[in-house]
Amino acid sequence: MALTKEQQLQYISHLIGECHKCDLYKTATNHVPGHGNANAEIVFIGEAPGEQEDLQGLPFVGNSGKLLDKLLNTIKVPRTDVFICNILKHRPPENRDPLPQEMKVCTPYLKAQLKIIKPKLIITLGRFAMNYFFPEESISRIRGQVRKIIWQELPLTIIPVYHPSAGLRNGAMLKSLQEDFLSIGQYLQKN
Ligand code: URA
Numbered sequence: 001m002a003l004t005k006e007q008q009l010q011y012i013s014h015l016i017g018e019c020h021k022c023d024l025y026k027t028a029t030n031h032v033p034g035h036g037n038a039n040a041e042i043v044f045i046g047e048a049p050g051e052q053e054d055l056q057g058l059p060f061v062g063n064s065g066k067l068l069d070k071l072l073n074t075i076k077v078p079r080t081d082v083f084i085c086n087i088l089k090h091r092p093p094e095n096r097d098p099l100p101q102e103m104k105v106c107t108p109y110l111k112a113q114l115k116i117i118k119p120k121l122i123i124t125l126g127r128f129a130m131n132y133f134f135p136e137e138s139i140s141r142i143r144g145q146v147r148k149i150i151w152q153e154l155p156l157t158i159i160p161v162y163h164p165s166a167g168l169r170n171g172a173m174l175k176s177l178q179e180d181f182l183s184i185g186q187y188l189q190k191n
Helices: 005-017 051-056 063-074 100-117 127-133 164-169 171-190
Strands: 042-046 083-086 121-125 147-151 154-161
Touching: 005 100, 042 100, 042 127, 063 164, 063 171, 083 100, 100 127, 100 154, 121 127, 121 171, 127 147, 127 154, 154 171, 164 171
Parallel strands: 042 083, 042 121, 121 154
Antiparallel strands: 147 154
16 A cells, blocks of 8 residues: 555655764754645745754754744644755754755755655745755845746745744844745735
8 A cells, every 4th residue: 555645754754863874963862854744735944953953853943943933823824734844854063054965965855755745835944945946046036936946857836035043133034034924825825
């Protein structure tokens, strides 16, 4: 019998838990494969787990996660309806930026997750996740825009937005995030 989407995602999580393709597992407490609804229409992709995420093994459960929850509330999308994950599945020490080699070896897990879930909409949170799909773009230029691409033979619709941590640091970025979530809400109503 075919595996359900949930079972397939669990298998990917298991592989991530055993992954030694880069050194991040050595300093991490837990792997953070991603969490949420296997049948989600929306997938959020952040950068990498932070301290709280590393401790709990869950994505976006620290301060950025709290802001993400508030933004989701504004568009009446329950967190239980979506799937949330990151480009990197283990925390980089001191929350440093992901290294190109780490992204290279880690993103096949993200690809596998997207191929299982086949979401209607992807929201990239921050520069690293945006650059994964749009390597030549800048986040300040394309944030809030609905972009349709064929990626790895999958048709994807992506709305890049600033990372919630930027919204926590900077009032203007918070305003942009709030505006962009309104655009996300409008897109969801129309599609
Ligand atoms: N920042 C991210 O990019 N991802 C998380 O899971 C938490 C904070």
